[in-house]
Amino acid sequence: MYRKEIYHFHEGKPLKVVVRNYQKADFNQLIEIQQESFPPPFPSELWWNEEQLTNHVSLFPEGALCLEIEGELAGSMTSLLVSFDTANPNHTWEEITDNGYIRNHQRDGNTLYVVDLCIRPSFRKHKLGKVLMDSMYDVVVYHKLERLLGGGRMPGYKKLAQDLTPEQYLEKLVQGELRDPVISFLLQCGRMPVAIVRNYLEDEDSCNYGVLMEWKNPFNQR
Known part of the structure; x- marks a missing residue:
């Protein structure tokens, strides 16, 4: 335990x-x-x-x-x-x-x-x-x-959805041009983006998108 x-x-x-x-x-x-x-x-x-x-x-x-x-x-x-x-x-x-x-x-x-x-x-x-x-x-x-994995909400996306695709929004987060309450936190925790998943969960602020983010075990790389 x-x-x-x-x-x-x-x-x-x-x-x-x-x-x-x-x-x-x-x-x-x-x-x-x-x-x-x-x-x-x-x-x-x-x-x-x-x-x-x-x-x-x-x-x-x-x-x-x-x-x-x-x-x-x-x-x-x-x-x-x-x-x-x-x-x-x-x-x-x-x-x-x-x-x-x-x-x-x-x-x-x-x-x-x-x-x-x-x-x-x-x-x-x-x-x-x-x-x-x-x-x-x-x-x-x-x-x-091999890894820790989970889907992160992107609650800041709704306000920018008319101007950015989910992929563009994520890229701006990674580049530090934007900040998202969840995804930016996960990046600070060492999580790396893997894929954007549509209809991951019912979440209006994220337009139902989720970002799969992983932390790879540094002792078990394959």
Whole structure:
């Protein structure tokens, strides 16, 4: 099982952070984080439910991580193993994650696929998302996988969709000419763009596009 204690600096001050596997005792706080992050009119049925969380901790507990500060959960990140073929990148979030239930988890998969990353709103300015991402890289290395992969929303695209194709928008992000709340964050975490996927998820701000972004295991290059 995974447990890491570090001092994470926020506004110049050290903050003790624990990253560990989440368990059944954490379910209420995990659901609470979802409720705070996606308040109404966001549909409540799309928050984590107990069945999904139970699957996470029973089917692939190594891929169920939470971040704790002074006994309070500040965020979580969930993943599953899949067999990914780089020649056929097109898929939807619902298909590859089993709509968050991960019943399609493949123990012999070559890729750690990100299901979800969520930080409690009151901790959003602490840059804790990167702490969780770095911890998932540890899981990739431990299991000797080829990569971490996941689809990133591009919520800044809608405002520029009349002027730029998704490919042009992504290129400007990579070149530093534009900034996107999600894709730019993933770039800062060391993730590299693989492909743009149409109809990745229902997301008006991203015009339903997702950017597949990977982190390759530096100890397992093929």
